[in-house]
Amino acid sequence: MVPGPVSNDRLGASNGRSSPKPRILVPEKVSPDGLALLASDFDVDSRPGGLSPQELIDLIPSYHGLIVRSETKVTAAVLAAGTSLRVVARAGVGVDNIDVEAATAQGIIVVNSPAGNIVAAAEHTVALLLATARNIGRADRTFKDGKWERGKLVGVEVGRKTLGIIGLGKVGMKVARMAVGLGMKVLAVDPYASADVARQASVELVPGLADLLPVVDFLTIHTPLLASTLDLLGEAEFQRMKKTARVLNVARGGVYNEAALLKALDEGWIAGAGLDVFTKEPPEEGSVAAQLARHEKVVSTPHLGASTVEAQENVSLDVCSQVLLILRGGLPTAAVNAPLILPEEYRKLQPFVKLIEKMGGLYTQHYVGARGGMVGGRKFELVYQGELAGINNTRPLFAALVKGLVSSISDSGGRDVNIVNAALIAREKGIVINEVHTRENSGSTYASLVTLRSYDTDPAAAGKEERGAEQIIEGYVSGKTVYISKLDRFTASFTPEGTLLILHNYDEPGKIGGVGMVLGRRGVNIEWMQVASLEKGDQGDKGLELSKVDSAVAGMEAHGSNTKGRGNEALMILGVGGVVGKEVLQDLTGEEGILDVSLIRL
Numbered sequence: 024m025v026p027g028p029v030s031n032d033r034l035g036a037s038n039g040r041s042s043p044k045p046r047i048l049v050p051e052k053v054s055p056d057g058l059a060l061l062a063s064d065f066d067v068d069s070r071p072g073g074l075s076p077q078e079l080i081d082l083i084p085s086y087h088g089l090i091v092r093s094e095t096k097v098t099a100a101v102l103a104a105g106t107s108l109r110v111v112a113r114a115g116v117g118v119d120n121i122d123v124e125a126a127t128a129q130g131i132i133v134v135n136s137p138a139g140n141i142v143a144a145a146e147h148t149v150a151l152l153l154a155t156a157r158n159i160g161r162a163d164r165t166f167k168d169g170k171w172e173r174g175k176l177v178g179v180e181v182g183r184k185t186l187g188i189i190g191l192g193k194v195g196m197k198v199a200r201m202a203v204g205l206g207m208k209v210l211a212v213d214p215y216a217s218a219d220v221a222r223q224a225s226v227e228l229v230p231g232l233a234d235l236l237p238v239v240d241f242l243t244i245h246t247p248l249l250a251s252t253l254d255l256l257g258e259a260e261f262q263r264m265k266k267t268a269r270v271l272n273v274a275r276g277g278v279y280n281e282a283a284l285l286k287a288l289d290e291g292w293i294a295g296a297g298l299d300v301f302t303k304e305p306p307e308e309g310s311v312a313a314q315l316a317r318h319e320k321v322v323s324t325p326h327l328g329a330s331t332v333e334a335q336e337n338v339s340l341d342v343c344s345q346v347l348l349i350l351r352g353g354l355p356t357a358a359v360n361a362p363l364i365l366p367e368e369y370r371k372l373q374p375f376v377k378l379i380e381k382m383g384g385l386y387t388q389h390y391v392g393a394r395g396g397m398v399g400g401r402k403f404e405l406v407y408q409g410e411l412a413g414i415n416n417t418r419p420l421f422a423a424l425v426k427g428l429v430s431s432i433s434d435s436g437g438r439d440v441n442i443v444n445a446a447l448i449a450r451e452k453g454i455v456i457n458e459v460h461t462r463e464n465s466g467s468t469y470a471s472l473v474t475l476r477s478y479d480t481d482p483a484a485a486g487k488e489e490r491g492a493e494q495i496i497e498g499y500v501s502g503k504t505v506y507i508s509k510l511d512r513f514t515a516s517f518t519p520e521g522t523l524l525i526l527h528n529y530d531e532p533g534k535i536g537g538v539g540m541v542l543g544r545r546g547v548n549i550e551w552m553q554v555a556s557l558e559k560g561d562q563g564d565k566g567l568e569l570s571k572v573d574s575a576v577a578g579m580e581a582h583g584s585n586t587k588g589r590g591n592e593a594l595m596i597l598g599v600g601g602v603v604g605k606e607v608l609q610d611l612t613g614e615e616g617i618l619d620v621s622l623i624r625l
C-alpha cells in the first residue's frame with residue numbers, strides 16, 4: 024500500500040519525455056500555503072478554473088499526485104487512466120467525489136484533512152441559523168432593490184429556542200457549543216455519540232428522529248451523505264415538525280430529500296431553510312435544487328462552508344504535507360484507505376478480519392439503524408474461541424470491529440480505520456471493546472468461532488459493570504468464506520455480503536409468500552433466502568435453509584411454511600438485488616406478523 028519514492032526516471036518513461044520533477048495536478052482552487060511546500064520537489068500544475076471529465080482523463084497519465092476539493096469527480100475512469108498516480112489528496116473532509124474503492128484496488132492512497140475546516144463549517148451553520156431567523160437574505164435583496172420593507176421582515180430570536188442536531192461529530196459538536204453560547208437548548212441524534220461527551224457540552228442526546236422533529240425550532244444536519252443518510256428527511260419527517268421550524272444544511276445535499284423540502288416550504292409545513300449544499304452543484308437550471316436555492320423562504324449559499332481563508336490554509340497545509348510524505352515514500356497521517364493488516368499477517372488473519380468487519384457492519388445496521396438504538400456508550404465483547412484463541416496479535420481483529428461498526432455511519436465508509444488509530448476512534452465514539460480468548464469451543468463444530476456480544480451498562484448501577492440487554496452475533500470462517508452462525512437468539516448460516524433484508528417475524532404460514540409479493544411488486548429480486556429459527560432450548564428447531572430461490576414464491580412457501588402458531592418467532596434473511604428504498608421497508612413492516620425489518624448493506 025505504501026508506495027516507494029517516485030523517481031524521475033519513472034516519470035520520464037510515462038511521459039515519453041524526460042522531466043526534471045514528478046508532477047502534481049491541482050484542478051481546483053487550493054490555497055498556495057500548502058502548495059508552496061511542494062514547489063521545490065515537484066512540478067505543481069495548478070488549474071484553478073477546473074477541468075472537464077475528459078480533460079482530466081487525458082491529462083492524468085503523466086501525474087503522480089492529484090489534489091482536489093469537492094468539484095473534481097475522481098472516478099474509476101480517471102484513476103484507471105492515472106497509470107503513474109500514487110496519491111489523491113482531498114483538500115477538505117468529504118471524499119464522496121472520489122472512488123476510494125477503485126483507488127484502493129489500484130494501490131493509490133487517498134488522503135484528506137479531517138479537521139482543517141470544522142470551525143469554518145460550524146461558523147457557516149451559525150451564520151445560516153441567524154440569517155434564516157432574521158430574514159437577512161430577503162432583507163438584503165429587497166433593500167438593494169430600493170424597497171424598505173420592515174413590516175414584512177420581522178424575524179424570530181434564537182435565544183431560548185431549541186436546536187436539533189442530527190450527527191454530533193466534529194462539526195455537529197462545534198455547532199452545539201456555539202448554539203449553547205447563543206442561549207439555545209440543544210438536542211441531538213447520533214447513534215455513535217457518547218452521551219457523556221454530549222452532556223459535558225450541555226447537549227441532550229435523544230434516541231431518534233421521532234423524539235427530535237416535533238420539538239425543535241431549528242434543525243441542522245451534520246452527517247456524511249451515505250446510503251443510510253440519503254433522504255433521511257422526507258415528506259413524513261417534515262410534516263412532523265413545527266410550522267415555525269427552520270432547517271439548515273451545511274453537510275451534503277441529499278440528506279434532506281430536496282423535492283420533499285420544496286413541498287414542505289411551499290405547503291407551509293416548515294417556515295424556512297438555510298442551504299449551503301445541493302444534490303448537484305451547481306444546481307441545474309430548472310431542477311428542484313435550483314428552485315430551492317431561489318426560494319423566497321430559503322437563504323442559500325454556493326457550498327461556502329469551508330471557504331474561509333483560515334480553513335483553506337489549514338486543509339491545504341494538511342494535505343500537501345501528506346502528499347510530500349507519500350511521494351517521498353513515507354506514511355500519511357490521514358489516509359482514507361489505509362490497510363488493516365500488515366503483509367506478513369495477511370494469510371493467517373485476513374479471513375477473520377473480513378468476518379469481524381462484516382459482523383461490526385451487521386451489528387450497526389441491524390441493531391442500531393433499524394431499531395433506533397445507540398452504539399456510543401455500549402460495551403462490546405469480542406470472544407475468540409478455538410484455534411483463533413491462540414493468536415497473540417489481535418490488533419487487526421480489534422481494528423476490523425471498529426471499522427465494521429463505524430462503516431455505515433462515516434464519510435469514509437470506515438476505510439480510514441487502521442491498526443494504529445482504531446483504539447483512538449473507538450474511544451472518541453465511546454465504544455468499549457473487551458477481547459476474550461478461550462480455547463473452549465462450547466460444542467461448536469468450527470475450528471475457530473468468533474462471538475460479538477454487546478450490552479448496555481446499566482446506568483442505574485454506575486460503575487458496577489452490570490449488564491443490560493445483550494445482543495449477540497456469532498460467526499466462523501470456512502475456507503475463504505465467512506458465515507454468520509447466530510444472530511440474536513436465532514441460529515443461522517449465511518454469508519454476510521451484498522444487500523440483505525432481515526425480517527423478524529412470527530413463524531407462521533403465509534409469511535414468505537407475503538414478503539415475496541411485496542418485493543416482486545417493488546422490483547426487488549430475491550437472490551437467496553434463509554429462515555433462521557430460535558436456538559434449540561429457546562423455542563423451535565434449527566433454521567431451514569433455502570438457497571438460491573429466485574422469485575419462486577410458491578415454491579418457497581411450500582418449503583418454508585411450518586404450522587407453528589403465533590408466539591414462535593423467526594428471522595427471514597434475504598439476499599436481494601435492485602433498489603431497496605424506504606417504501607419497500609414500509610411495505611414490509613406493514614405486513615401481518617412482521618415485527619421489524621432491517622436493511623443491511625455489507
Ligand SMILES: NC(=O)c1ccc[n+]([C@@H]2O[C@H](COP(=O)([O-])OP(=O)(O)OC[C@H]3O[C@@H](n4cnc5c(N)ncnc54)[C@H](O)[C@@H]3O)[C@@H](O)[C@H]2O)c1
Pocket residue numbers: 116117118137140141144189190191192193194195212213214215216245246247248251252273274275299300326327328329330431432433434
Ligand atoms: N459545507 C461544507 O463546506 C462542509 C465543510 C465541512 C464538512 N462538511 C460535511 O459535513 C459533514 C460532517 O462532517 P464532520 O467532520 O463533522 O464528520 P464526522 O464524521 O466527524 O461526524 C459525522 C457524524 O454523523 C453521525 N452519523 C452518521 N450517520 C448518522 C445517522 N444516520 N443519524 C445520526 N447521526 C449520524 C456519525 O456518528 C458522526 O458522529 C460531512 O459530510 C462533511 O463532508 C461540509
Ligand SMILES: O=C(O)[C@H](O)COP(=O)(O)O
Pocket residue numbers: 092093094114115116117118140326327328329330
Ligand atoms: O467536505 C468538505 O470538506 C467540504 O464540503 C468543503 O468542500 P470544498 O473544499 O469544495 O469547499
